[in-house]
Amino acid sequence: MSNVDRKRSRTRTRPPAAVTRLSLYLRQAELLQRKGLQFASSEQLAEPLGISDAQVRRDLATFGQFGLRGQGYKLDELIAGIRRVLGTDQRWPVALVGYGNLGRALVGYQGFRERGFEISAVFDSDPAKIGQVTSSGIVVEPAERISERTRQLGIRLGILAVPSSAAQQVTDQLVAGGVEGILNFAPTQLSLPPGVYCVSVDLTVELESLAFLLQWAKK
Amino acid sequence: MSNVDRKRSRTRTRPPAAVTRLSLYLRQAELLQRKGLQFASSEQLAEPLGISDAQVRRDLATFGQFGLRGQGYKLDELIAGIRRVLGTDQRWPVALVGYGNLGRALVGYQGFRERGFEISAVFDSDPAKIGQVTSSGIVVEPAERISERTRQLGIRLGILAVPSSAAQQVTDQLVAGGVEGILNFAPTQLSLPPGVYCVSVDLTVELESLAFLLQWAKK
DNA sequence: TAGATTGTTAATCGATTAACAATC
DNA sequence: TAGATTGTTAATCGATTAACAATC
Numbered sequence: 001m002s003n004v005d006r007k008r009s010r011t012r013t014r015p016p017a018a019v020t021r022l023s024l025y026l027r028q029a030e031l032l033q034r035k036g037l038q039f040a041s042s043e044q045l046a047e048p049l050g051i052s053d054a055q056v057r058r059d060l061a062t063f064g065q066f067g068l069r070g071q072g073y074k075l076d077e078l079i080a081g082i083r084r085v086l087g088t089d090q091r092w093p094v095a096l097v098g099y100g101n102l103g104r105a106l107v108g109y110q111g112f113r114e115r116g117f118e119i120s121a122v123f124d125s126d127p128a129k130i131g132q133v134t135s136s137g138i139v140v141e142p143a144e145r146i147s148e149r150t151r152q153l154g155i156r157l158g159i160l161a162v163p164s165s166a167a168q169q170v171t172d173q174l175v176a177g178g179v180e181g182i183l184n185f186a187p188t189q190l191s192l193p194p195g196v197y198c199v200s201v202d203l204t205v206e207l208e209s210l211a212f213l214l215q216w217a218k219k
Numbered sequence: 220m221s222n223v224d225r226k227r228s229r230t231r232t233r234p235p236a237a238v239t240r241l242s243l244y245l246r247q248a249e250l251l252q253r254k255g256l257q258f259a260s261s262e263q264l265a266e267p268l269g270i271s272d273a274q275v276r277r278d279l280a281t282f283g284q285f286g287l288r289g290q291g292y293k294l295d296e297l298i299a300g301i302r303r304v305l306g307t308d309q310r311w312p313v314a315l316v317g318y319g320n321l322g323r324a325l326v327g328y329q330g331f332r333e334r335g336f337e338i339s340a341v342f343d344s345d346p347a348k349i350g351q352v353t354s355s356g357i358v359v360e361p362a363e364r365i366s367e368r369t370r371q372l373g374i375r376l377g378i379l380a381v382p383s384s385a386a387q388q389v390t391d392q393l394v395a396g397g398v399e400g401i402l403n404f405a406p407t408q409l410s411l412p413p414g415v416y417c418v419s420v421d422l423t424v425e426l427e428s429l430a431f432l433l434q435w436a437k438k
Numbered sequence: 439t440a441g442a443t444t445g446t447t448a449a450t451c452g453a454t455t456a457a458c459a460a461t462c
Numbered sequence: 463t464a465g466a467t468t469g470t471t472a473a474t475c476g477a478t479t480a481a482c483a484a485t486c
Contacts, residue, residue, distance in 0.1 A: 015428045017477060022431075023424040027406065041443065050408050053443095054479060061445050069444040070486040086427045087434030094426075101327050105320035111406055111423040117430075156433060157426070180436070181429040183422075187246065187330060189269050197432040199425050203402075204330040205242040206418050207313075207376070208305045209234045210400040211336075212241075213416040214375060215306030217399070236453060260467065272467095273455060280469050288468040289462040 018059040026082040033075040041072035093120035098161035150177030164188040237278040245301040252294040260291035312339035317380035369396030383407040
């Protein structure tokens with residue numbers, strides 16, 4: 001490993017397993033609140049998610065004291081608490097790179113907006129796509145402007161919806177523009193400087209997991 | 220829990236953690252093979268993936284004896300072996316439900332095809348979409364025909380790219396048509412009968428994990 | 439107070455790491 | 463044989479489960 005490589009270590013801290021479940025608890029808590037409940041027990045949070053109540057209590061206790069013994073969790077406090085832990089008590093402007101099929105789908109994805117993630121800039125390298133306007137009214141800008149624009153807009157999160165061949169170059173531009181977190185849809189390992197995080201969504205891997213389960217289910 | 224609920228248990232076996240890494244090893248092995256290598260060591264497989272060589276050896280040894288001491292792994296045998304384990308030594312016809320933005324992106328996704336997953340039927344409930352032809356030449360069919368057509372085509376895998384509100388109903392139709400595995404993009408927990416598996420891709424959860432990492436990185 | 443339900447403790451389980459004997 | 467590299471063993475680590483004392 002060269003010195004340069006050492007600086008750009010590929011190892012990235014994974015969030016503890018409980019963090020992804022916090023998102024689920026948040027969603028469920030909001031659902032119960034919309035149904036008119038003020039309080040919910042760990043069982044009410046757990047059951048619809050297919051998780052054990054013990055797991056819910058343990059997870060929530062890891063991040064704070066959100067409950068009231070005998071009463072359960074006060075939903076408005078729980079929701080505010082989880083949001084604070086996840087960092088979604090604030091808005092997050094997001095840069096999207098790659099305005100192909102997947103990019104267009106992500107621009108329109110309601111789930112992001114509902115959680116405070118707002119795609120505020122869109123980039124592509126294809127001249128035919130530059131200047132196009134997304135359904136949300138964002139003009140697609142040329143990829144060369146990634147660093148400049150993300151810095152200008154104070155963007156800390158990026159979504160990578162480009163082919164693997166372009167992924168590393170785009171990553172470098174995002175990082176140069178101050179981006180600290182990348183949601184990566186390209187099936188490739190990104191090289192990142194310390195302090196920059198990556199979560200990858202690898203659709204092929206997911207489908208192969210499913211094939212594995214079917215393959216070995218009843219044999 | 221009622222008797223009916225018990226039959227439709229929500230608990231689904233997760234694949235062991237090593238399985239998702241097998242997919243990555245497969246991809247890396249194919250890459251090295253295309254570069255002209257006959258053999259690769261656990262280190263050559265591991266390093267570009269940001270995984271330790273010990274992890275690679277342990278994972279591969281869990282599923283068979285793919286290596287040759289002193290030589291490394293013979294790539295053609297390793298590739299064939301991993302494919303056999305994952306079940307991707309065969310073709311998998313896949314049903315896609317939901318031809319919105321995400322559905323269109325998935326139809327065009329090369330990664331699936333390269334691994335033997337072929338979207339062979341596409342369904343939507345929107346009359347405006349029915350009859351449309353995908354880039355791959357598939358005609359979008361009405362959602363009512365899901366069960367009939369999946370059975371007819373012998374489809375065992377389904378992809379759910381519909382809103383949460385429709386997810387359970389579509390799932391039931393897929394299962395009625397003989398589907399045993401569902402890749403679920405709707406942010407909702409599906410109720411499934413025994414012997415049917417689900418892998419969920421929850422984009423909001425992933426982005427929230429990333430926000431969490433940024434939030435608590437250097438504080 | 440009695441009933442309900444949390445937060446915590448201890449036990450278990452599964453995954454990862456490190457080291458090295460086996461063996462090509 | 464000597465060098466290389468696997469497969470396996472033992473140790474560690476982190477995640478999950480179960481039970482219950484604390485307490486509203």
